[in-house]
Amino acid sequence: MTLEIGHYLVLAAVLFGIGACGFLVRRNALVALMSIELMLNAVNLTLIAFNRFQPGAEVPLPTPAGAPAAAADAAAQAATQVMIPHTGQIFSFFVIAIAAAEAAVGLAIVLSLYRVRKVVRTDDANLLKE
Amino acid sequence: MFRAPSNTAELVAFVVFAAIALVGALATILLRNPIRCAVGLFFHILALAGLYLTLGAQFLAVIQLLVYAGAVVVLFVFVIMLLGPAADTPKDSRGTIPRMAGVLFAAAAMLMVLPTFWFVRMFMDTRPEQYGTVKQVGTELFRSAMVPFEMVGVTLLVAVLGAFAVARGHHKKKEVITEGGVAHEKGVEPPHGAISGSRASEGRKS
Numbered sequence: 001m002t003l004e005i006g007h008y009l010v011l012a013a014v015l016f017g018i019g020a021c022g023f024l025v026r027r028n029a030l031v032a033l034m035s036i037e038l039m040l041n042a043v044n045l046t047l048i049a050f051n052r053f054q055p056g057a058e059v060p061l062p063t064p065a066g067a068p069a070a071a072a073d074a075a076a077q078a079a080t081q082v083m084i085p086h087t088g089q090i091f092s093f094f095v096i097a098i099a100a101a102e103a104a105v106g107l108a109i110v111l112s113l114y115r116v117r118k119v120v121r122t123d124d125a126n127l128l129k130e
Numbered sequence: 131m132f133r134a135p136s137n138t139a140e141l142v143a144f145v146v147f148a149a150i151a152l153v154g155a156l157a158t159i160l161l162r163n164p165i166r167c168a169v170g171l172f173f174h175i176l177a178l179a180g181l182y183l184t185l186g187a188q189f190l191a192v193i194q195l196l197v198y199a200g201a202v203v204v205l206f207v208f209v210i211m212l213l214g215p216a217a218d219t220p221k222d223s224r225g226t227i228p229r230m231a232g233v234l235f236a237a238a239a240m241l242m243v244l245p246t247f248w249f250v251r252m253f254m255d256t257r258p259e260q261y262g263t264v265k266q267v268g269t270e271l272f273r274s275a276m277v278p279f280e281m282v283g284v285t286l287l288v289a290v291l292g293a294f295a296v297a298r299g300h301h302k303k304k305e306v307i308t309e310g311g312v313a314h315e316k317g318v319e320p321p322h323g324a325i326s327g328s329r330a331s332e333g334r335k336s
Contacts, residue, residue, distance in 0.1 A: 024236060027222060045181060100201060107293070111297045
């Protein structure tokens with residue numbers, strides 16, 4: 001039995017489902033934020049799995065201008081200077097960055113809610129409704 | 131169809147990390163104490179970093195550990211400690227039925243998605259020599275994702291400033307000094323009227 005992409009996709013889907021259920025069920029705003037992190041992580045896993053299983057063709061890098069290029073040297077460089085596509089990993093890098101920003105702002109909002117209501121229940125976050 | 135030779139080590143690593151990730155995720159959403167939820171999230175993140183390693187994404191595994199385990203989980207724990215007992219919400223049975231309906235729909239959507247993965251058959255082939263290294267990922271990041279990279283930097287800066295602005299609160303009430311003494315802004319109740327009034331009058335004397 002070998003590893004297939006389906007294994008990773010099923011695992012990521014189940015983790016996303018757990019995160020979604022936690023977000024829908026839990027009343028604690030902190031745990032709701034943690035569930036969002038679970039969902040983002042599941043998406044990251046999917047992106048990285050697709051990137052690993054189908055990275056795509058390698059792209060040769062242009063040699064830097066002005067570099068002295070001996071014939072044998074250039075051939076040796078051309079063998080090493082290739083760029084493997086990492087699009088999925090780049091995507092998930094940005095997802096991690098945005099998730100960090102979201103956690104900072106979300107926790108600040110939770111603190112703010114606690115100042116006003118003295119609880120962190122999501123049911124009590126209805127200040128805009130009143 | 132191309133079929134890679136079976137790699138038992140990778141399979142074992144996948145199974146172990148997947149089990150830890152699942153248990154961590156379940157602990158995050160099921161446990162009552164928020165600190166235990168945070169610890170569940172921590173183990174979930176560690177296991178995901180291990181899964182990234184099985185996928186050959188070394189750079190992202192390190193980033194995951196640094197950013198998630200090192201920053202986000204610690205931030206969660208700080209906030210839980212800051213809130214103290216208030217971080218734990220008491221049991222409340224209002225609105226259980228809509229929530230259960232939401233869970234049913236989420237589970238149904240998940241179950242509908244799962245069979246489609248049967249049709250995606252890709253096997254892991256041997257990865258290129260430099261796949262997932264910092265050099266390769268950095269080259270791609272600064273070649274084809276330069277503008278998003280700069281923009282995400284600005285986004286993080288704005289998020290930090292916004293978090294400061296939201297979390298700092300307004301400790302100093304705006305005080306308007308009138309002839310009769312201290313009048314607070316409309317709609318703002320003075321928390322300790324006598325104390326702040328006396329303080330303000332002292333300030334006026336000096």
